[in-house]
Amino acid sequence: MKYRRLGRSGLKVSEISLGSWLTYGKTVEDNTAEKTIHKAYELGINFFDSANVYERGEGERVLSTALKEYPRESYVITTKAFWPMGDGPNDRGLSRKHVTEQLHASLKRMNLDYVDVFYCHRYDPETPVDETLRVIDDLIRQGKILYAGVSEWSAAQIEEAVRVADQYLLDRIVVNQPQYNMFHRYIESEVIPVSEKYGVGQVVFSPLAQGVLSGKYKPNQIPDDSRAANDSINRFIQGFLKEDVLNKVEQLKGVAKELDISLPTLALAWILRQPNVSSALIGASRPSQVEENVKAVDLELSDEVQEKIESILA
Numbered sequence: 001m002k003y004r005r006l007g008r009s010g011l012k013v014s015e016i017s018l019g020s021w022l023t024y025g026k027t028v029e030d031n032t033a034e035k036t037i038h039k040a041y042e043l044g045i046n047f048f049d050s051a052n053v054y055e056r057g058e059g060e061r062v063l064s065t066a067l068k069e070y071p072r073e074s075y076v077i078t079t080k081a082f083w084p085m086g087d088g089p090n091d092r093g094l095s096r097k098h099v100t101e102q103l104h105a106s107l108k109r110m111n112l113d114y115v116d117v118f119y120c121h122r123y124d125p126e127t128p129v130d131e132t133l134r135v136i137d138d139l140i141r142q143g144k145i146l147y148a149g150v151s152e153w154s155a156a157q158i159e160e161a162v163r164v165a166d167q168y169l170l171d172r173i174v175v176n177q178p179q180y181n182m183f184h185r186y187i188e189s190e191v192i193p194v195s196e197k198y199g200v201g202q203v204v205f206s207p208l209a210q211g212v213l214s215g216k217y218k219p220n221q222i223p224d225d226s227r228a229a230n231d232s233i234n235r236f237i238q239g240f241l242k243e244d245v246l247n248k249v250e251q252l253k254g255v256a257k258e259l260d261i262s263l264p265t266l267a268l269a270w271i272l273r274q275p276n277v278s279s280a281l282i283g284a285s286r287p288s289q290v291e292e293n294v295k296a297v298d299l300e301l302s303d304e305v306q307e308k309i310e311s312i313l314a
Contacts, residue, residue, distance in 0.1 A: 001044025002297045004278045007174035008199025009147055011116070013076055015272055015297045017047035017279040018290065019205060020059035024050075028285045030062055037066035039287035041075065043294050047279055049177075049203070050110075051080035051121060052102050057109045064110035072112075079106040080151060082121035094124035094132040103139055118145040119177055123157045129164045137170040149175035149203075155190035162198045173200060175278065180204035182213060182252070182267060182313055183245055192276045201278035207271050208264055208282070209245075210237035215253050215263040217246060251312045261299065268296030270309060 003012040018040045024033040037048070048067065050060045060079060067075055081102040084092040092098060103118060118139070120132060139145045148171055150161065158176060165172045176195060178187050180202065187202065195202060208214055249263070256266040271280045284290045301309075 001046075001294065003046075005201070006117070006147065006203075006278045007195075007201035008172075009174040011076065011147060011174075013047040013203075013279050014045045015279055016045055016268065016294050017049055017203065017281045018045055019049040019281045019283050020054050020063050021049075021051070021205070021283060023283050023285050024054070024059045024062040026055045026058065030065075032286060033062050034066040036284050036287050036290060037063065040284070040290045041067070041070060043290060045290070045294070046074065047076045047078075047203075049078045049205075049281055051078075051083075051119070052085055052106050053080070053083040053121070056085070057105070060106055060109045064112065068111070076116040077110070077112070078117040078119060078149075079103070079110075079115050080119040080121040081106075082124060082151075094120050094127045096131055096135040099132065099135045100139070103144060107144065114144050114146060117147045117149050117175060119149040119151045119175075120153070121151050123150070123153050129160055130168055130170075133161065133165055133170045133173075134168065137165075140171050147171075147175065148173045149177060151177035152179070155194040158191065158194050158198065158200060162200075172198070175201050175203055177203045177205060177281070179206045180271065180277070181207050181209045182270060182309070183209050183240060183248075192274070196276050202274075202276050203279045203281055204271060204277055205281045205283075207280040208267055209240045212237065212240040212245065212249060213252070213263055213267040215249060215256075217241060217249070248312055252309065255305065255308055255312070259299075259305070261295070262292055264293055265295045265299060266301075266309075268293055269299040269301055270306075272296060273301055273306065 002015045004015055006013050048063055050063050081099050082094055090097050136148045150173055153176055161173050180187055253263050256263045268280050271277055282293050
């Protein structure tokens with residue numbers, strides 16, 4: 001495994017990280033989930049991602065249960081807040097009340113004294129940014145959070161967060177968690193340049209486009225055991241199951257075959273070519289997937305291969 005700094009911070013995280021969205025706590029049995037998490041740790045992954053909203057805390061519970069046998073200092077674990085966790089008017093958002101209550105609830109579920117990274121899971125237009133950053137700074141000073149981050153914030157919102165933090169002498173955010181893959185590249189135009197300017201790293205989710213870049217999907221063919229066949233989560237993948245996208249996937253398979261690697265390895269190596277990416281966040285439902293995905297850290301794509309990929313994606 002190889003490691004990169006998380007933004008401008010001194011924290012080093014594995015280039016491949018493991019998440020619990022859409023997997024642990026529901027679609028994957030706990031025993032299989034724990035084996036997958038253990039395999040990731042054995043392969044050098046030290047970065048594990050969760051959120052309060054993932055199956056209403058079950059994702060956090062499964063992840064922390066699997067990690068409890070390892071020294072706390074040996075892994076980096078995250079959680080988030082923003083999305084509704086109840087029906088009340090204060091059960092959502094990034095207010096001081098909601099952030100404080102949700103961070104403590106997450107710590108209790110995970111039986112932890114602190115989380116390494118706390119993300120604002122989306123931008124909250126109803127709460128002043130200084131209120132949100134102030135409560136996170138307070139929790140950092142209390143030792144319950146080590147680093148602040150955001151998820152899917154725009155370039156302007158990231159700039160606002162940095163400006164407000166500097167104005168009030170608060171801890172700056174060091175990481176953004178956006179979606180990024182070969183078919184979803186919006187962060188390249190503005191988010192990455194702004195992030196590089198302010199020392200914010202990217203920890204990207206859906207690097208395999210919800211499994212489409214695994215190569216198992218073909219036009220009008222959905223495997224029965226695939227994510228797309230699961231009614232509860234397939235809405236997230238529908239945008240990638242278009243004929244033109246799947247045709248490009250077939251061409252990308254050819255590039256991977258020429259290099260004698262798998263398509264997921266190619267897709268992850270393509271993401272890691274980007275220096276502003278601190279880690280690519282995978283969602284694995286079995287140990288073998290982790291074993292395949294970590295191979296990407298040892299692959300450096302030549303200019304020729306990158307140009308070939310760009311010609312396909314164009």
